Amino acid sequence: MMKAVVNYAGGAGSVELREVEVPAVRGPKEIVIQVMAAGVCGSDLHMYHDSQGFPVRRPVTLGHEYSGVVVEVGSEVTLFQKGDRVVSETPAYICETCVYCRTGQYNLCPSRRGYGVLEDGAMAQFLRTREAICHRIPDNVSFEAAAMTEPACVAYNAVAFHSHIRPGDDVVVFGPGPIGLMAVQAAKLFSPGRLTIVGTAKDRNRLEVAKRFGADRAVVADECDVVADILKYGDGMGPDLVLDAVGISVTLRQSIELVRPGGQITKIGWGPAPVGFSLDPLIQKAARLQGSFSHNWPMWEKVLLLMSKGELDPLPMTKLYPIDDWKKAFDEMDSLAHAKSILLPQT
Template sequence: MKAVVNYESGNKKVELRDVEIPELGPKDVLINVQAAGVCGSDLHMYHDIQGFEVKRPVTLGHEFSGVIAEVGSHVKGFKPGDRVVSETPSYVCETCIYCRTGDYNLCPNRRGFGVLENGAMAEYVKSREAILHKIPDNVSFEKAALTEPSCVAYNAVAHHSQIRPGDYVVIFGPGPIGLMCTQIAKLFSPGKLLVVGTRKDQNRLELAKQFGADEVLISEEADVVQKILSRGDGFGPDLILDAVGISITLKQSIEAVRPGGQITKIGWGPKPINFSLDPLIQKAARLQGSFSHNYPMWEKVLLMMEKGDIDPLLIAKQYPISDWEKAFNEMDSLEQAKSILLPNQ
């Protein structure tokens, strides 16, 4: 079968290859992939600038949906022909305290699709029954493939953040996660919702407006911290969501956040921050990390898609798998917010 493979370390060491269809264990399912999203982490691996361990060669892709082609001998809840979407942990130990209490996304032995296990930018992918969800009838495969980034945003906004109607909320970064955070934050009726990006983000900042941002700021054209503080009562945002992987946005977040407010950090970045956290302490503000998601969040997000409360497909452009390089490069250049590969085209 055809697969987009990151075959060794180094810049742009990715190509379309013929690989074997995976074999199933008793609790596994084989999914005929209908749509696979390109994540920012896939682009980081494409350029070999990721801040996490990678087991190469590896088929990329952890955002996907499809149709079950085959099930293992112990699978009871799914059958061939079911339309499904899969969570991202290809393997968890199932015995640590995090697995036993439902926070298996924090399992220290977790291995994710497209990083430490073969992923879904391929015609077929093997997943586990325990992490499958049925796709609502009115949700397309392309939209369902973006359940994963939607869940990342849901976890950050609805689970890890304290957000109330009327709050002043700022989002750094109008990438796919930042845009989904915008959609979800809007559901909480914030008093003001502001999104910060760069000149290169112009197209994506326009999407942020469509998703409910009251205002957007271009970082090169203003003193971002002063602009943020000039809104509202002058004390700063109640909540800042940092969906950027560079240290400057965290520094700006600490400078801008309201005393007693919260910063939720979502974006990854391997470089040291090189600045003091004393202002965070002085403000008695909370810095909260947010990573991945778990089963109940997927069920909630799929329900929200079914009802039309959120629509991640509005940020995406679709490509046949043969155009994977174009899909990567156009997303990498910020020409569009999100790329989706269609392995059967």
């Protein structure tokens, strides 16, 4: 048996540490890993509060951001062996036959089942995964940093793949949560002319982290008129790129007010509430509104390489907890004391 953080039913707070069966390899291309580090995601907190906007299966072990050591491989696994340090992507299951799976965009597979949501996840001592979604961790990258590959890839996908960004651009990031903070680091790789992070007074600690990550300015949204403040700079026409890593509609409205004519808004944060305002300014400005979701295999390889080179470093936004302290890890992250909690399932 092993320890696992299980979301056992609907209703707020229905999460507990349980003893569950250790997973074993079932198919020839599966791998079981001993989980060394597992990040707490905003989506885990949403499931904890039963406020998620996506379908879930319960009971389910939470967690989809993790790293570990290979302890068992299926008979046809060739790329990995016992003892390898690995990270694994989030889709526990994809159909392999839809047009998205066939073109490497399996993050968009309509049948995708993610860890910690529709399949048992990583806040446990062991996890069963697939050879096809594992990646080797570079020797100089710790398990804790490697467990952050997933959120780093979410940000990397939004900035490097889905955004038009050039050196010298004026870039604004809404939301200093883990994804917004990694978006700051990812944007920094493109040498923006000015990089602004927007948060609230409650985000003080996280705004400081954003500055350490390369933001030139932090704007506290509840202490000023965000739009007027940002438009004061430069030629007053607004930022070339707005990265919205917040799940409420007010930041989208502000993004549309802010964005430079011909510029782009990339929407990473999401929430089920209707937006409730006119999109006309977006059309009049001929600006682009782009969604970004998840990531795929080549992005993981690139992000791991960038972490190995020290160009991306998620650790300063994290705090570590033994798995028994999962509740503290959830509650402290929820209180915005720091951006990211990481559980250590073996301690």
